[in-house]
Amino acid sequence: MEPQVQPHADTTPVENTQTESAPVANETPPPAPAEDGRPLFASLPLSEPIMQAIQELGYLHPTPIQAQAIPEVLKGHDVLGVAQTGTGKTASFTLPMLEKLSGSRARARMPRSLILEPTRELALQVADNFKLYGKYLRLSHALLIGGESMAEQREVLNRGVDVLIATPGRLLDMFARGGLLMTQTSLFVIDEADRMLDMGFIPDIEKIVTLLPPHKQTLFFSATMAPEIRRLADSFLRQPVEITVSRPSSVASTIDEKLIIVEEDTKRRALRKVLQTLTAQNAIVFCNRKRDVDMLQRYLTKHGFATGHLHGDLAQSLRFATLERFKSGDLQILVCSDVAARGIDIGGLSYVFNYDLPFNAEDYVHRIGRTGRAGKQGHAISIATPKDHELVEAIENLIGKAIEPTTFPTIETIGWDHVPATETTVPSQVAPQTSPEEDPSLSSGEGKKRKRRRGGRNKRNGQDVHADNAADIVPTSIPRQEEPVHAHGVSIELAPAFENDVPRTGFGGDTPAFMLIPRRRRNLVPAQDADRNEPIQHDGRHYGDE
Incomplete structure (x- = not known):
């Protein structure tokens, strides 16, 4: 068998996922603790190319979820892992997956392993992990996520990939187009299962499971273990090894909360x-x-x-x-x-x-x-x-x-x-009530409650007046001309551009300039030389054209 290591790596060729010096996966003892009581990566059953990449990244001690999950995955068991976010769940399945896949090659359109992620960003993060940990292994991976060219993704799949990292929707779309077969997928990972549940991906995942071989190894990881997550785990896994490294939904002790x-x-x-x-x-x-x-x-x-x-x-x-x-x-x-x-x-x-x-x-x-x-x-x-x-x-x-x-x-x-x-003040929509004693002009009835009801004016004695009960309808923030404006001996009143309440539809809440031009009403105070029965006449002087 060809060595699965790049020529510059001074390592023993990888054969059947284990080196000659590494113990057999089924007989792997628990990781040996270091002097401070924490286990070392060197004590895990990982081959030399993977260990070299881990050492270059500066990692010495696996996290609790990694120390417990990696040996069980290498033994071929289904795993149900529960750990809070930020505890290293990604490496707990990427490292043993690299170890198990390093002994053979993939065929066109038939990925050897599948990882489902709820979001594109998380899929990219997992892909970065494979680049870092598998830099000395000749294994290929591909991303199958939305927002990217499906033609390019199909071309990558046609060359054969060892690890396929996908979101559920794009995966089903590619399968429906005939660009993907999963009959050779022997390792299946459902990551962030609780997030999958929140985003409504569970029906898609159930359909994807029916497309996979019946005899496969399934790894199921979640940050929480709600009853619905437990039901899903029971339906997807076969006699799984349950690993819970911390109380679900607990906050890391290294975070200061304010x-x-x-x-x-x-x-x-x-x-x-x-x-x-x-x-x-x-x-x-x-x-x-x-x-x-x-x-x-x-x-x-x-x-x-x-x-x-x-x-x-x-x-x-x-x-x-x-x-x-x-x-x-x-x-x-x-x-x-x-x-x-x-x-x-x-x-x-x-x-x-x-x-x-x-x-x-x-x-x-x-x-x-x-x-x-x-x-x-x-x-x-x-x-x-x-x-x-x-x-x-x-x-x-x-x-x-x-x-x-x-x-x-x-x-x-x-x-x-x-x-x-x-909350302790009078709402601005309700106009304050003014009694005739407070405003003498109201006693004559001339200025009494000028705000009018939506839907137009009422005619009273041949003149335009406002509805008496409109004070509770029209917002007080709308400007009004309380005094008539005199132009060329004719008294006119400027009406507001909008007299109805919000919303102002059709313009996104902004008043267009042409609608700000005031409308003119009939004479309120007739001039001595004006005929009330004739319309108001305007000339150029009114618009400043003199």
């Missing part, structure tokens, strides 16, 4: 002041809505921050470029939605901000898990308003500890029981 409570209309200013005070080297800011992502990115850019944004409505090429700029340090802040909550792995990320608290408490754990990774210190700061109290309580119940509100320099913080000032 909570700042402010008024709703001061959230943007509060975030800006925090960023200016902390001078964060890099930070991710999470919003719940895509339009808020765009708004916040423009706001921070306006105030001098190198800011990018990321959400599902952006073109795939722009998302890739933005993520690469953030990883390289060209961008200081990345504003994103939850689409990237589990797809970003930035080494040394210092801060995570929740501009909006997530509606799902588990998303809080996934968001802040972007920092404090690999034992490094991280910081998570959430900006809340009094209406977010229930969301905070749900998060605290999930993580099993309280997040105490804190004060911050230059920011006016409030408490949960704070009542906004607008």
Whole structure:
């Protein structure tokens, strides 16, 4: 058999996934601990080419999920792994997968292994892991994700790939077009299963399972173990080895959590002041809505921050470029939605901000898990308003500890029981009532409640007057001419451009210029030389053409 190692690597050829000096996978003992009690990568049954790549990356100790999962995967067992985000789940299946696939080659259109990911960003992250750990192995991998040319992806598959990393929708699309066969797929990985459930991919996954061979090894990883996730695991796995390395949905102890409570209309200013005070080297800011992502990115850019944004409505090429700029340090802040909550792995990320608290408490754990990774210190700061109290309580119940509100320099913080000032004042939509005693002009009935009802004027004694009960309908913010305007001896009254309430449809809320030209009404105070029965006449002098 040809050695599966590049010529410059001084290693023993890989044969049947194990080196001569490595123990047989089925007889692998538990990893030997180091002097500090933690296991070493060198004690795991991994071949020399993989170990060389791990050492070059500077890793000595596997994480708990890696130390327990890697030997079981190499033994051929189905694995159900539960671990919080940021604990190294990706390497726990990529490393043994490289070991198992290194002994043979793939055939055209028939990938030997399949990894399903919920998002494109996470699929890219897994592909990066294969590049790093498999640099001394002649194994190929391919990405099958949306937003990229399907023709190019079909061409790669036709050359044969050992590892196929895909999102469910694009995979089914390629299969329906005849560009993919999965009869030779012997290793199947479902990553971030709880996220798959949240995004509605479970029916697609169930269909994909029917396309795979019945005798395959399945690895099922999730950050949480809700009852629905348990049901899915029972249907996909055969006598799995269950590995739980931490309490589900717990926050890493290396993350310092803070909570700042402010008024709703001061959230943007509060975030800006925090960023200016902390001078964060890099930070991710999470919003719940895509339009808020765009708004916040423009706001921070306006105030001098190198800011990018990321959400599902952006073109795939722009998302890739933005993520690469953030990883390289060209961008200081990345504003994103939850689409990237589990797809970003930035080494040394210092801060995570929740501009909006997530509606799902588990998303809080996934968001802040972007920092404090690999034992490094991280910081998570959430900006809340009094209406977010229930969301905070749900998060605290999930993580099993309280997040105490804190004060911050230059920011006016409030408490949960704070009542906004607008709730104690008279709403602006209701016009104040004025009695005849307060306004003598009303006693004559001439100026009595001029606001009119929607739908037009009422005729009363030959003159235009407003509906008496329209004060509660028309907003007081609409400007009105309370006194008539005199032009060429004729008294006229300027009517507002809009007399009806919002919304102003058809123009996106903006009033076009031609509609701002005031309309003219009939004479209110006739001039001595004017005939009331004839229309008002205008000449050039009225428009300044003299």
